[in-house]
Every structure is written in structure tokens, then in C-alpha cells.
Amino acid sequence: MATGLLRRAFTGISSSPAPTAARYVLLRAFASEPQTDAAVPTARDTSKLKTFSIYRWSPDNPTKPELKEYKIDLKECGPMVLDALIKIKNEMDPSLTFRRSCREGICGSCAMNIDGCNGLACLTKIESAGSATTITPLPHMFVIKDLVVDMTNFYNQYKSIEPWLKRKTPAEEPGKEILQTKKDRAKLDGMYECILCACCSTSCPSYWWNPESYLGPAALLHANRWIVDSRDEYTEERLDAINDEYKLYRCHTILNCARACPKGLNPGKQIQHIKQLQLAGANA
Amino acid sequence: MGASSGPRLSGMQRQVLSLYRGFLRAARLKSAEDRHKIESLVSNEFRHNANNVDRKNFLYIEYLVRRGRKQLDQLKSPDTVGLSALNMGPSSSICSAG
Numbered sequence: 001m002a003t004g005l006l007r008r009a010f011t012g013i014s015s016s017p018a019p020t021a022a023r024y025v026l027l028r029a030f031a032s033e034p035q036t037d038a039a040v041p042t043a044r045d046t047s048k049l050k051t052f053s054i055y056r057w058s059p060d061n062p063t064k065p066e067l068k069e070y071k072i073d074l075k076e077c078g079p080m081v082l083d084a085l086i087k088i089k090n091e092m093d094p095s096l097t098f099r100r101s102c103r104e105g106i107c108g109s110c111a112m113n114i115d116g117c118n119g120l121a122c123l124t125k126i127e128s129a130g131s132a133t134t135i136t137p138l139p140h141m142f143v144i145k146d147l148v149v150d151m152t153n154f155y156n157q158y159k160s161i162e163p164w165l166k167r168k169t170p171a172e173e174p175g176k177e178i179l180q181t182k183k184d185r186a187k188l189d190g191m192y193e194c195i196l197c198a199c200c201s202t203s204c205p206s207y208w209w210n211p212e213s214y215l216g217p218a219a220l221l222h223a224n225r226w227i228v229d230s231r232d233e234y235t236e237e238r239l240d241a242i243n244d245e246y247k248l249y250r251c252h253t254i255l256n257c258a259r260a261c262p263k264g265l266n267p268g269k270q271i272q273h274i275k276q277l278q279l280a281g282a283n284a
Numbered sequence: 285m286g287a288s289s290g291p292r293l294s295g296m297q298r299q300v301l302s303l304y305r306g307f308l309r310a311a312r313l314k315s316a317e318d319r320h321k322i323e324s325l326v327s328n329e330f331r332h333n334a335n336n337v338d339r340k341n342f343l344y345i346e347y348l349v350r351r352g353r354k355q356l357d358q359l360k361s362p363d364t365v366g367l368s369a370l371n372m373g374p375s376s377s378i379c380s381a382g
Contacts, residue, residue, distance in 0.1 A: 057343075059344065059347055062337075062341055062343065062344035062347070064343070065343075142346075142347075142350060143347075144347075150350065152354070
């Protein structure tokens with residue numbers, strides 16, 4: 001708008017040969033226009049309120065858990081669910097408890113159930129439509145407080161598959177890296193990116209019904225990552241360790257895990273691969 | 285209080301009792317003065333919860349049992365010398381780090 005005014009001012013000057021004093025007066029008149037932008041509407045005038053229904057339960061006040069509602073103005077908040085949670089904690093209710101760290105989808109701390117789907121709060125955009133967003137902790141996990149769940153069983157299952165390199169023969173060049181072709185390294189793609197957020201395991205109904213005995217998609221994805229690693233020499237032992245009715249074969253290819261993974265991985269596919277290897281091992 | 289320590293104990297009551305037994309057994313493996321401190325703290329905590337927590341509040345009892353099991357695992361390690369508790373006061377005030 002201001003540029004339009006200035007353009008008009010300049011055309012006025014070039015067409016009419018006005019004296020220099022009048023030209024300066026003309027410029028000064030237009031120069032003061034842009035400072036009085038009273039009619040321009042700001043983004044703060046209207047507000048877009050969105051309701052968040054958040055699961056609350058505290059061990060200090062051990063009543064039944066409840067869904068508490070909070071209203072947030074989306075114009076004053078970042079786009080992601082984590083931004084809304086932090087805003088609620090800062091301004092409205094400091095007792096809201098949740099895990100978070102990197103705010104960029106790489107640490108896996110903020111995994112929770114948003115509107116029925118598991119995902120990372122820092123990567124899930126707030127749906128700006130009218131209806132309320134329901135935020136609950138990861139399903140079928142014991143709750144420590146509000147949105148924080150007990151992950152020890154999940155981590156113990158990851159530990160149980162021995163997620164480190166195991167060799168029988170020493171390395172060719174001691175002190176240097178064990179070499180691997182590009183093709184062999186490409187086999188690890190789709191598995192090394194896992195951030196252990198537990199979104200997949202807690203979306204699997206089979207894991208809900210047998211959390212202690214079934215390893216879950218995340219642990220099995222990592223088991224496959226070590227089985228398929230060309231540098232690891234304990235492949236057979238790893239396959240035998242999980243070749244169990246409960247540890248591996250509780251998977252019925254429900255494939256909720258692939259749908260839930262916030263990093264776009266497919267644990268179901270890796271579990272299929274393990275099952276195929278088991279079959280090949282049994283036949284050979 | 286209605287403690288039914290007769291013949292029929294419910295599953296949850298058995299869990300609580302076995303947890304208590306676990307604590308006492310772990311305390312036995314420590315030195316004499318540590319053992320006394322641990323035993324007094326544990327029995328106070330269990331008695332306090334037995335008096336104050338409603339029998340029907342399964343959610344909270346399960347939470348306490350889970351927490352107790354984790355603390356017992358830590359206590360079992362030979363490096364742990366004892367337990368201590370820190371009371372931060374009401375969680376409603378902002379400065380008490382909620």
C-alpha cells in the first residue's frame with residue numbers, strides 16, 4: 001500500500017515540472033502516510049480457540065484418571081502438539097507432566113497417543129478444525145503420572161536381544177573398523193533409524209495382550225538389524241534365541257506398527273524377514 | 285482396617301506381602317545398622333499405606349507395588365546401603381518442581 005502511494009508521488013513529480021519546494025512538500029506528505037497504518041488488521045484481533053482433552057492422573061492424588069480440558073489460542077501457539085503442551089504447562093497448568101527433549105522427532109521421548117493414533121508430539125501437527133484433540137499416554141502401558149509411562153519392560157526387551165556386535169573371530173585389522181560393502185550397509189536401511197519411541201510396540205494388539213512374553217515390533221526390528229548385519233557372526237545364535245512361540249510368533253502381521261511409526265519404518269516387514277530366515281534355517 | 289490375614293488372601297494382598305518379605309530378606313543381607321534403618325523405614329511405609337489407602341483403590345495399590353518392586357531391585361544390589369525419602373510438600377505450589 002505504501003509503495004503504491006510512493007509510485008503515485010513519483011509519477012506526479014515527473015509529469016508536472018513543479019518547483020523543488022513543492023516537490024519536497026509532496027514527498028513529505030506521502031512519507032507520513034505509512035506510519036498511520038491504523039486500519040491494517042493484526043493477527044491478534046481474532047483468536048482461534050482449540051480444546052485439548054488431556055489424560056490426567058497423579059499418584060499424589062490417587063483418584064480415578066480423568067480427561068481435563070484446556071483451551072489454547074492457535075494463533076499464539078506453535079504448529080505442533082508439543083508446542084501446545086508446553087504452552088499449557090507454562091501458562092495454564094504447571095502440574096501437567098510429560099516427557100520431551102529434542103522437539104525435532106529424533107529422541108523419541110514425547111511419544112503419546114494423539115486422537116487415537118500413536119505418534120511423537122513434536123512431529124504431530126495440531127488439527128486446526130473445531131473438534132477437541134484427545135491426548136492420552138501410550139496405550140496399555142502402566143502410567144507413572146499424567147502422560148509419562150513406565151518404559152522399563154520395553155527397554156528390558158530391547159536389552160534381551162543383545163543389541164551389540166558379537167564376533168567369534170577377531171577383526172582383520174585389529175584397532176581398525178570391520179569393513180562392510182555398500183550393499184551390506186544398505187541392508188541396514190530401514191532399521192538403524194529406529195529411535196525406540198515405543199509407538200509401534202504400544203500400537204500392536206498382540207503386544208497389549210502379552211507384554212511380558214512377546215518382544216514387540218521394536219525389539220524384533222532391532223533383532224533383525226543385528227541378524228542382517230554382515231559384521232556380526234552370531235546370526236544363528238540370535239535366530240535361535242528368538243525362535244520362540246511367544247517371543248516371535250505372537251506376531252500375526254496386524255501391521256499396526258508400520259502405521260504408527262513416526263519415522264516411517266516398517267517393523268512388520270522386518271519381522272517377516274526373521275520368520276523367513278527361521279523357516280530357511282529349519283529346512284537347511 | 286479389616287486386614288483379612290486369615291486363610292483367604294486376595295492376589296493383590298499376596299503381592300504386597302511378598303514384596304514386604306522381599307524387602308526384609310534384602311535388608312538381612314546388609315550390615316546391622318543399615319538393616320535396622322531399612323527395616324524401620326519399610327515397615328513404616330507399609331503401615332502408613334495400609335492405614336491410609338482405600339482397599340478398593342486398585343490403581344494406586346498397583347502403582348505402589350510396581351514402585352516398590354523397582355526400589356527392591358535397586359536395594360538388592362550390594363552397592364546400595366539404604367533407603368531414604370524426601371518430602372517435597374504439596375505439589376500444587378509451582379516452586380516444588382512438578
